[in-house]
Amino acid sequence: xxxxxxxxxxxxxxxxxxxxxxxxxxxxxxxxxxxxxxxxxxxxxxxxxxxxxxxxxxxxxxxxxxxxxxxxxxxxxxxxxxxxxxxxxxxxxxxxxxxxxxxxxxxxxxxxxxxxxxxxxxxxxxxxxxxxxxxxxxxxxxxxxxxxxxxxxxxxxxxxxxxxxxxxxxxxxxxxxxxxxxxxxxxxxxxxxxxxxxxxxxxxxxxxxxxxxxxxxxxxxxxxxxxxxxxxxxxxxxxxxxxxxxxxxxxxxxxxxxxxxxxxxxxxxxxxxxxxxxxxxxxxxxxxxxxxxxxxxxxxxxxxxxxxxxxxxxxxxxxxxxxxxxxxxxxxxxxxxxxxxxxxxxxxxxxxxxxxxxxxxxxxxxxxxxxxxxxxxxxxxxxxxxxxxxxxxxxxxxxxx
RNA sequence: GUCCGGAUAGUGUAGUGGCCUAGCAUGGAGCCCUGUCGAGGCUCCGCCCCGGGUUCGAAUCCCGGUCCGGGCGCCA
Numbered sequence: 001x002x003x004x005x006x007x008x009x010x011x012x013x014x015x016x017x018x019x020x021x022x023x024x025x026x027x028x029x030x031x032x033x034x035x036x037x038x039x040x041x042x043x044x045x046x047x048x049x050x051x052x053x054x055x056x057x058x059x060x061x062x063x064x065x066x067x068x069x070x071x072x073x074x075x076x077x078x079x080x081x082x083x084x085x086x087x088x089x090x091x092x093x094x095x096x097x098x099x100x101x102x103x104x105x106x107x108x109x110x111x112x113x114x115x116x117x118x119x120x121x122x123x124x125x126x127x128x129x130x131x132x133x134x135x136x137x138x139x140x141x142x143x144x145x146x147x148x149x150x151x152x153x154x155x156x157x158x159x160x161x162x163x164x165x166x167x168x169x170x171x172x173x174x175x176x177x178x179x180x181x182x183x184x185x186x187x188x189x190x191x192x193x194x195x196x197x198x199x200x201x202x203x204x205x206x207x208x209x210x211x212x213x214x215x216x217x218x219x220x221x222x223x224x225x226x227x228x229x230x231x232x233x234x235x236x237x238x239x240x241x242x243x244x245x246x247x248x249x250x251x252x253x254x255x256x257x258x259x260x261x262x263x264x265x266x267x268x269x270x271x272x273x274x275x276x277x278x279x280x281x282x283x284x285x286x287x288x289x290x291x292x293x294x295x296x297x298x299x300x301x302x303x304x305x306x307x308x309x310x311x312x313x314x315x316x317x318x319x320x321x322x323x324x325x326x327x328x329x330x331x332x333x334x335x336x337x338x339x340x341x342x343x344x345x346x347x348x349x350x351x352x353x354x355x356x357x358x359x360x361x362x363x364x365x366x367x368x369x370x371x372x373x374x375x376x377x378x379x380x381x382x383x384x385x386x387x388x389x390x391x392x393x394x395x396x397x398x399x400x401x
Numbered sequence: 402g403u404c405c406g407g408a409u410a411g412u413g414u415a416g417u418g419g420c421c422u423a424g425c426a427u428g429g430a431g432c433c434c435u436g437u438c439g440a441g442g443c444u445c446c447g448c449c450c451c452g453g454g455u456u457c458g459a460a461u462c463c464c465g466g467u468c469c470g471g472g473c474g475c476c477a
């Protein structure tokens with residue numbers, strides 16, 4: 001246990017009646033009823049009520065408690081008292097109470113849930129926003145989701161890697177990169193582990209994954225896009241896109257199932273009812289999806305990507321998680337493997353939630369010659385890809401991710 | 402980038418030309434109150450984004466700017 005406390009809020013039970021404990025946390029609220037004074041102390045695990053009856057409390061302690069400022073950091077040493085009228089069946093009767101850090105007042109936003117704050121206000125005062133229970137819940141859920149993914153991938157024989165984040169060249173077209181100064185040279189923040197995880201395939205690592213930060217300098221302005229995000233990438237050798245889809249759908253299923261169990265209190269607090277998607281996910285080819293979009297009145301030419309509205313129409317028609325497969329080769333990245341017998345289509349997929357895209361993948365081209373041609377066909381300069389193309393010269397297995 | 406919409410106490414909002422010396426909630430200061438758990442009651446404190454313009458008169462209408470939200474686009 002920490003040196004300044006003996007218990008967290010979540011450790012204390014009514015059965016500990018009579019025990020002396022030292023707790024620490026932030027002052028969440030106080031309620032002054034005159035003859036009795038309640039102080040609600042918050043730590044990561046929850047809340048605890050500190051109760052002081054005026055007649056039974058040292059006057060100096062009682063007065064100092066009444067002068068406290070919300071969100072100050074406090075340690076309290078006191079006696080646990082079983083009390084049916086108290087929130088969790090117990091309260092703490094303090095002997096000593098010391099302020100470790102006094103808060104300013106007033107607070108930049110309400111954190112008790114009485115008054116909402118706009119997202120902008122919340123981010124401007126993120127240090128306070130992070131104290132809100134619901135914000136913590138999001139972090140807890142995120143943590144459990146990541147843990148479930150790592151467990152799953154580990155069991156599937158994947159090893160976790162971290163690829164370079166400071167890179168030499170703007171390797172591709174498409175998304176813009178953030179330029180930075182690398183000593184006296186220009187460098188960029190990496191937008192994807194793609195090229196590096198493929199190089200790991202040439203090295204025989206067989207199955208790798210990375211969960212890490214990516215940076216994209218797009219001036220897009222939607223709720224679904226961030227300039228700094230966390231990406232989850234896998235790459236595996238001797239596999240095609242169908243194998244990857246199999247792994248991915250089980251991964252997604254597993255994460256939902258684990259989070260539903262591990263984060264039941266957080267989900268309830270946030271009012272989220274999580275439904276675990278059923279396996280296997282539907283496979284819908286690009287051509288079939290195009291037909292759905294057209295029948296819903298959207299105008300899209302074969303070979304075009306679906307817009308937001310069309311994507312949503314398709315999602316509504318299907319109603320659950322699905323794979324959008326066999327995309328036209330020309331709208332997929334240069335490393336996407338075409339079908340040998342029908343090269344205008346590619347061995348590719350997007351994983352879709354009815355309302356948005358979750359992931360995309362494909363079998364990769366593993367022939368250096370074809371890859372070189374495809375880079376040129378996409379209007380890119382192969383010279384910039386030298387470090388990448390070399391990995392395809394000395395034994396690159398078929399792979400997908 | 403573009404099209405809509407918006408900006409009022411610390412926070413969230415009401416107010417569409419004079420009734421605004423700007424209402425409410427939350428908050429802060431203080432007082433009352435012995436079982437609160439969004440405690441309650443009373444008193445007080447605190448706000449019209451910036452710059453121009455129209456008008457006898459602007460929080461309100463017009464123009465420009467800045468910032469924010471939503472839709473679309475952009476997005477290996």
